[in-house]
Amino acid sequence: MSTLNEVLTKNLHGLYYGNRILLPFKADILKAVIEKSIITDFSDFSEQAEYEIKDNRTEIYFYEYADLSEFITTYETIKLIVVEEGRDIFDIKNHIKLILHLNDGHEIKIEEAGENFLFIE
Amino acid sequence: MRKILPVVLLAFLLFGMTNQVNASDFVNPAALSAEIVNSDAEHSLPPVFMVIPFVTLLLLIAVMPLFAHHFWEKHYPKFSIALGTITVLYYLLVMNDTHSLLHTLAEYLSFIALLASLFVASGGILIKVDKKATPMLNVIFLLFGAVIANIIGTTGASMLLIRPFIKINQDRIKPYHIIFFIFLISNIGGALTPIGDPPLFLGFLRGVDFFWVFEHVWYMWLPTIIVVAAVFYFIDSRNNDGQEKSKEYTGQIEFKGYKNVVYLLIILISVFIDPNVISWVPNLYPLPFGIREIIMFSVVYLSYKTADKEILSSNEFDFEPIKEVAYLFIGIFATMIPALQLIAYEANLLGDKLNPGIFYWATGLLSGFLDNAPTYLNFLSAAMGKYGWDVNNAVDVHNFEIEHAVYLQAISVAAVFFGAMTYIGNGPNFMVKSISERAGIKMPSFFAYLIKYSIPILIPIFILVWLAFYYGRV
Numbered sequence: 126m127s128t129l130n131e132v133l134t135k136n137l138h139g140l141y142y143g144n145r146i147l148l149p150f151k152a153d154i155l156k157a158v159i160e161k162s163i164i165t166d167f168s169d170f171s172e173q174a175e176y177e178i179k180d181n182r183t184e185i186y187f188y189e190y191a192d193l194s195e196f197i198t199t200y201e202t203i204k205l206i207v208v209e210e211g212r213d214i215f216d217i218k219n220h221i222k223l224i225l226h227l228n229d230g231h232e233i234k235i236e237e238a239g240e241n242f243l244f245i246e
Numbered sequence: 247m248r249k250i251l252p253v254v255l256l257a258f259l260l261f262g263m264t265n266q267v268n269a270s271d272f273v274n275p276a277a278l279s280a281e282i283v284n285s286d287a288e289h290s291l292p293p294v295f296m297v298i299p300f301v302t303l304l305l306l307i308a309v310m311p312l313f314a315h316h317f318w319e320k321h322y323p324k325f326s327i328a329l330g331t332i333t334v335l336y337y338l339l340v341m342n343d344t345h346s347l348l349h350t351l352a353e354y355l356s357f358i359a360l361l362a363s364l365f366v367a368s369g370g371i372l373i374k375v376d377k378k379a380t381p382m383l384n385v386i387f388l389l390f391g392a393v394i395a396n397i398i399g400t401t402g403a404s405m406l407l408i409r410p411f412i413k414i415n416q417d418r419i420k421p422y423h424i425i426f427f428i429f430l431i432s433n434i435g436g437a438l439t440p441i442g443d444p445p446l447f448l449g450f451l452r453g454v455d456f457f458w459v460f461e462h463v464w465y466m467w468l469p470t471i472i473v474v475a476a477v478f479y480f481i482d483s484r485n486n487d488g489q490e491k492s493k494e495y496t497g498q499i500e501f502k503g504y505k506n507v508v509y510l511l512i513i514l515i516s517v518f519i520d521p522n523v524i525s526w527v528p529n530l531y532p533l534p535f536g537i538r539e540i541i542m543f544s545v546v547y548l549s550y551k552t553a554d555k556e557i558l559s560s561n562e563f564d565f566e567p568i569k570e571v572a573y574l575f576i577g578i579f580a581t582m583i584p585a586l587q588l589i590a591y592e593a594n595l596l597g598d599k600l601n602p603g604i605f606y607w608a609t610g611l612l613s614g615f616l617d618n619a620p621t622y623l624n625f626l627s628a629a630m631g632k633y634g635w636d637v638n639n640a641v642d643v644h645n646f647e648i649e650h651a652v653y654l655q656a657i658s659v660a661a662v663f664f665g666a667m668t669y670i671g672n673g674p675n676f677m678v679k680s681i682s683e684r685a686g687i688k689m690p691s692f693f694a695y696l697i698k699y700s701i702p703i704l705i706p707i708f709i710l711v712w713l714a715f716y717y718g719r720v
Contacts, residue, residue, distance in 0.1 A: 160566065161319070161683040172316075189316050200563045204686065242560065243412050243685035245419055 326577030392435025
């Protein structure tokens with residue numbers, strides 16, 4: 126398993142299959158923006174999305190999208206605000222904004238949202 | 247391609263039987279409504295129940311995102327196309343009125359060509375303002391946007407400035423920031439020139455002098471802009487979010503994508519490439535578009551293909567916002583034909599009893615819910631009809647702007663100002679909302695926008711405008 130920092134510095138990629146995203150680090154998801162949907166409800170009752178922290182990864186399921194690749198176009202991204210497992214979720218400095226690019230071959234490029242990205246917490 | 251097929255089909259339906267229409271119908275693709283008024287003589291009025299598809303579409307746009315958000319996100323194109331098709335089929339099969347449909351299609355193509363070209367060209371421009379957000383900086387930004395909306399249009403200014411505005415305020419942004427952006431830059435700001443907002447451009451094509459609007463509207467525009475900006479300043483001063491951040495700011499403004507500025511200039515110049523403005527511009531009869539629309543659609547393709555990929559990526563460029571406008575507005579344009587014709591008929595009947603104040607409110611309130619361009623032309627036609635003048639005659643329009651300036655002023659101001667009342671009042675409103683939502687900002691619903699923002703903030707200001715300039719005027 127990699128830390129979030131390792132993922133970002135070593136450019137490790139995630140995966141996606143249909144509506145499922147696999148991220149190679151363990152983190153809580155605070156907010157996700159996918160197209161115009163702003164998702165903050167990740168409870169068991171959520172109709173929009175749910176995530177699970179597994180032994181060596183975090184998985185997110187976006188229920189409203191049968192196949193993410195059909196909706197996320199060339200320059201579009203999925204945006205996440207995450208807190209790495211073990212970090213204090215209440216310290217806002219630990220809230221990391223991530224940008225996920227869906228590439229060919231089910232690969233997800235993960236990068237931290239830079240100054241250029243419009244992403245409001 | 248599969249996704250835009252319904253729009254193309256409805257467009258073909260609107261196109262109908264072109265060979266039944268005179269060449270003169272296509273002289274000006276952008277001008278529709280006054281001729282609809284005239285065509286009433288040739289075609290009987292639609293029954294009142296034909297307004298139902300339009301009202302249904304408005305209600306769906308207002309209600310569905312609240313109660314069936316995801317269902318609506320997925321299926322809104324079908325509803326818009328289906329409701330539009332009802333109206334189109336009624337006009338084709340029952341009323342045998344292809345005239346109104348063709349003009350509506352011409353106006354829709356003109357509308358979407360301008361919006362799409364400005365949207366794509368500005369998507370390849372990146373403006374970074376590295377300054378600390380303060381209420382005063384925001385006011386200056388909004389006022390700057392309101393001024394340049396008169397040079398590059400409310401759509402161009404909105405598309406160019408919404409992203410930097412969000413970025414400046416990213417540590418403290420709230421929905422009201424976006425709403426005031428819509429008020430000032432996407433609507434009210436563009437009231438000073440025919441380039442500013444589509445209804446004024448239609449007036450210009452009909453014969454209103456280019457600088458007439460500035461001369462007769464600036465003294466209403468200025469106090470309105472100042473009051474709206476002052477309300478924004480008051481609200482923004484109470485927002486203390488982001489104060490704890492100790493980020494260093496360079497104060498620099500970075501601009502990337504000069505190539506696309508050239509495309510913006512091409513779009514702005516092409517606005518004037520119209521047979522009514524330049525005599526040698528060819529008329530493309532029987533096509534429901536002109537050289538202008540061809541240039542604009544070419545800019546859509548070229549500016550996207552040649553744009554800097556890094557800038558597109560930074561702007562997260564996506565066609566979805568313009569696709570949403572294209573789908574919803576083809577339904578709105580089609581279904582509002584009967585509503586506009588009935589309003590025009592009533593306005594002509596009541597013309598003698600209507601004073602400038604009534605024209606102000608009627609044009610304004612309808613512009614908030616209908617497209618403001620045809621609303622402007624219908625009420626201009628009714629106002630000119632009071633004096634036996636014809637909106638299709640440039641000399642009449644010129645005389646009208648001199649002898650009855652107050653009517654033209656009331657209609658012009660109301661058509662532009664009241665476009666800010668709802669998300670559907672003006673094309674850029676929807677696109678600004680869509681871009682903001684993609685940035686993670688939860689925007690108010692259709693009703694929340696009306697109840698929390700436009701009614702309490704704009705209506706009192708518009709009442710003041712009415713009291714100051716039209717109350718008691720005959």
